[in-house]
Amino acid sequence: MQQQHVDIHNAITALSCALDLVGVDEVRHGKRVAIMARAIARHLNWSEVDCLSILYAGMLHDCGVSRVHEHHQLTETLEWDGAEDHCIRGADYLSACPPLAHLSAEIRYHHTRWEDLLASSVDHRLCLRTNLLYLADRIDMLQAPFLSTGHILTEYPAIIAQIKTLSGILFAPELVDAFAEIADVEAFWLAMEPEYLDEDLRSIGSHIPTTLLDIPALKELARLFSRVVDAKSPYTDEHSQRVAHIARQLAMDFGIKGYELEQVEIAGLLHDIGKLRVSEDIIDKPGSLTPEERATMHRHSYDTFRILQRVFDDSKIPLWAGFHHETLIGDGYPFKNGTKELDLECRIITVADIFQALAQERPYRHTMSLEYILDDLQSRVASGHLDAGVVAKLTENAALYYRLAVAG
Incomplete structure (x- = not known):
């Protein structure tokens, strides 16, 4: 079976960058949680394997969060009703992804109080690991307002004091004690600066060998993040998976x-x-959309391109995915590439994306009929935007493609 060398560390870091986009203004939350959790674990003399695992769990702990409004709750209060929902979603996503399934249980309970974990049937070792994520996550919520103002060095003693009051209630006492010991120095907090976070993550990754993933595992990794994206709206449910099926066919x-x-x-x-x-x-x-809203929407394909470059640096996947809003006459976005720069695979994904989007209900219109969609595609061919050969190939077996578009 075909296998692909994947730098799993860079892949998880890049995918963490994608999750950070949900915050819009509050980025690198996952990375800060990861670095803090790893620092506490190392202070407690956890094994290097466990320290690395908690680092990756920290970067991916919010993979169940797709919506900006939900992200705001995560960054504005210690506890809230419904916090467990994104934990359950994230655990479900990870459990279906073999390369990352071992992180599922930790994600599942990362907003569960320590006192509730102790009263549950959850294994004690898992209780500690998942509670460490909760602790690091809430520390970051408390520090985030002061990172941009530069006041963290005057405010961190109050953060430590507040966390101590929650020992034995929200957080495990041994984790709180370890945190209080290593956080009582300025260096712990200054390491949260964006450039230092990135440096530290690169340094950690430089000692980790690349991993061989077979194609099914690689696709499950991709499917995990397609599910996060599609969960942003009921109108985009399974959009990415259906586009992938159409493009493959x-x-x-x-x-x-x-x-x-x-x-x-x-x-x-x-x-x-x-x-x-x-x-x-x-x-x-x-x-x-307003011009400002349209500009925000237009940048998504560029973000796609840059994120995927970090994961698939030796393949054309970033190009084929990132160019899906380009046109043959060069008036698309974000690069305004034309015919010469667009591989057949780019053109296939562009047609698959438009075809599926037109077949799917959207907030501004109902589902379009197959006849309407084919007419629409032909008009885009006539205007020079879409590849005539790709549209013709789809039209030859249009009923099959319509089933793929509406049923997955």
Whole structure:
């Protein structure tokens, strides 16, 4: 079976960047949680394997959060009703992804009080690991307002004091004690600066060998993040997965096979990962977008391109996914590429994306009929935007493609 060398550390770091986009203004939350959790674990003499695992769990702990409004709750209060919802979603996403399934249980309970964990049937070791995520997550909520103002060095003693009052209630006493010991120095807090976070993560990753993932595992990694993206709105439910199915079938109809075919499907799954930055208020808006809202929407394909470059630096997946709003006459976005820069695979994903979007109900219109969609695609061919050959290939078996668009 075809395998791909993947730098799992860089992949998780890049995907954490994608999750950070949900916050729009509050970025690197996952990285700060990860670095703090790892520092506390190392102070407690956890094994290097466990320290690395908690680092990755920290970066991915909010993978169940897709919506900006939910992210605001995460960053504005210690506890709130419904906090467990994103924990359950995130655990479900991870459990279905073999390369990361071992992190699922830690994500599941990372907003559960320590006193409630002790009263549950959860294994004690898991209780400590998941509670460490909760502790680091809430520390970051408390410090975040002071990171941008530069006042953290005058405010951190109050943060330590507040966390201590929650020992044995929200957080495990041994974790609180370890935190209080290592956090009583300025260096702990100054390491949260963005450039230092990135440096430290690169340094940690430089000692980790690349991992061989087979194609099914690689696709499950892609599917995990497509589910996070599509959960932003009920109007985009399974959009990425259906685009991937359509693109794969089109590629097969063009005789594309082997690893190249699998890459087309992966690019289809991940083509909208940059949309995590876009507020659901824009995605769900029933009327026309303002120029500012349209500009926000337009940047998502560039964010997709840059994020995927970090994960798939030796493949064309970033190009095929990031160019899905380019046109043959060069008036698309974000690069305004034209015919020469757009591989057949790019053109396939573009057609698959438009076809599925038109077949799916959106807040500003109902589902379009197959006849309407084919007419729309032909008009885009006539205007020079879409590839005539790709649209013709889809039209040959239009009923099949429509089933893929509406049923997954």
